[in-house]
Amino acid sequence: MTELMKKPAPTNQTAPLQTESQALGKAQATTDQIENHLIKVSDDFSFWYGKNQVLFDLNLAIPNRKVTALIGPSGCGKSTLLRCFNRMNDLIEGIHHTGDISISDQSIFDPSLEIISLRKKVGMVFQKYNPFPKSIYENVVFSLRVSGRTNKALLDETVERSLKRAALWDEVKNRLHESALGLSGGQMQRLCIARAVANEPEVILMDEPCSALDPIATGKIEDLIVELKENYTIVIVTHNMQQATRISDRTAFFYLGKLIEYSDTKTLFTNPSEKQTEDYVTGRFG
């Protein structure tokens, strides 16, 4: 059962606007929701770039409002899986998959699902910070402006809330209209997190968000990730084992496109059940 992924919707297509009360409602989710699994990879999910299969028979459930780390050596498929969650791989020619991924019990491959609404629900932070060559303020409200929001009070409120959630507000509140490119690397990455948070997503995907940062900036981002999980489900790809132990609740180890082991982080790093996991986390291959 091979199903071709659909091409992403044109970027100028607008998604239904989310009201402020809806946005606030998300932040006040009940505790029973917190324990639920938000993302489900099921039906032996597999993925190909052309004829090259890179993910094999995956089944895993990612818990709501927790940090889940995806680890494994280069080429193991962890970033491919991460990019599947918001269908970023759709941009690549010749990809196809079998199986399913659902978020909040809705298949992300459902033909009726608009790709824009999926990406509003699933924000992403990349390895290399990539602010737009605009002001700090405009970076945060960029997606809101694209979706047609112009109410200044709403935009101001979003900027302050998002920058506060990204632990950047105090550092930039007096220079919101200066260029984002004048920020330090760590600040730019937190701005990118603020930009992701501005859409009030349910999930934030992070692809090695600290790999270009010094230890101090890394520490701030890690603290931020731990704070953000109160409101968002976070899936992070990292090559840094210690980072995974510090910030994640669950860890999945991939090797050659297969899920080798998936358990709570403490267990996986202190007493892995699979020898391949043991060898990887102890640095004996990678």
Place this chain on the structure above:
Amino acid sequence: MSNRTHISHLESEFSEFKKKLLVMASHAESIMDTAVRSVIERDTSLANDAEAADSIIDRLEMELDDLGIKILSQAPLARDLRMITSGMKIAKDLERVGDESTTIARQARVMAEAPNSQTPERIPEMAKMVSKMLSQSLSAFVSGNTQSAKAVIKQDKKVDALNKEVRSVSVQAITENKLTADSGLNHIAIARCLERIGDHAKNIARDVVYLFEAKDIRHPKLQSNS
């Protein structure tokens, strides 16, 4: 796993750590045996040898701590992490074995200098049992035989019982004027040291189980309640 890119410098530090720990274990067994022989044979030169050897164990403990911290700073995980944390705890127990043995040696010297003192009957039996426990726990560390380590833990109750027996017999002998207070206190102190060495052997055995099975078997009552 053909694409091994083993971190060779870390591996050599692990190797050095294990080697030092085994050398320390060997010294700890040796110092205990020497101290016990000094009691049984009433030999002050053996007691002096035991006391002198304690500094070797102390030095090794410090070296192992330094090396362990250095390796920990490189953030080992899984069995490597367990090896270092367990290894540092085992080193602490071995250092205490050295200290207890030194105390036994001091008591042996006092007894040797007292003309009418006698070696208590139960002490050689207790020493043999404790020596076996220590040896067995260290062998389990080398071989990874956790069943053997668990067997050590069970033996500790017998040592505790012998300690109580030596104590009550000594107290009774002092009360009945069959033994001087000094000698009686010597016997009680030696039995107490042996009992503590048994405790350290038990601790080592527990660490061996943690190292190889990743199971914390200390305080089983707490485990069953949680």
